[in-house]
Amino acid sequence: GTVWHVPNGEIARVGNYSQLWSKAVVDIEVGYGTDVRVAMGIMQQVANELWDDPEWGGDELSEAPTVFGIQSLGASGVGLRLAVKTEPSMQWSVEREIRLRLKEAFDAAGIEIPFPQQTTWLRDDSGHSATTLSEAEQAAFRALHEEQHAPRPEEDFEEDR
Structure with a gap:
């Protein structure tokens, strides 16, 4: 649409229809x-x-x-x-x-006021779906455990000396 620019000096009257x-x-x-x-x-x-x-x-x-x-x-x-x-x-x-x-x-x-809902699918590294949250939690725990206990690369050992 058209944008109208009205300089303040040219405004003579202003009406407020919702004042009351x-x-x-x-x-x-x-x-x-x-x-x-x-x-x-x-x-x-x-x-x-x-x-x-x-x-x-x-x-x-x-x-x-x-x-x-x-x-x-x-x-x-x-x-x-x-x-x-x-x-x-x-x-x-x-x-x-x-x-x-x-x-x-x-x-x-008994009328429900809805709220946004989202379905989340979890997969482990093998590509298999985790069917329950506990399975997903177990997979995440295993991955974290493996990461923490993985052998460190040789360059990390040089920093420890």
């Missing part, structure tokens, strides 16, 4: 095996409960929260987004409260 409000945006992932419509329903229920809560809805939130739906398809899960307009500078505390309530609601519903 902020926006709390909460992105949360659910596993690919999760029924996303159920998860979004729980998110909307949590959002409605926050809106109806006198401690939050009356003073902290400017509008009812909105569940936007699927935001992303990530490596470990499906990203869902919820947003709500808040009073100025209250977006962070509202985001924390929403995350807390979502975590509790998802736990109660």
Whole structure:
């Protein structure tokens, strides 16, 4: 796109459309095996409960929260987004409260919040796969033991004299 350069001396008026409000945006992932419509329903229920809560809805939130739906398809899960307009500078505390309530609601519903996972394959020097960690640990121990007890080259002995 075009990059516009505006010298400071030419700025006559600046408008701030969000001066009187902020926006709390909460992105949360659910596993690919999760029924996303159920998860979004729980998110909307949590959002409605926050809106109806006198401690939050009356003073902290400017509008009812909105569940936007699927935001992303990530490596470990499906990203869902919820947003709500808040009073100025209250977006962070509202985001924390929403995350807390979502975590509790998802736990109660058995919905897993995924985390990145990685499978590591270990092989010994012969090229054989180590099928268990203990086998891999044993192979590493043997290799370390052999390295420590290997005869030293002749030039190393000259330094010892």
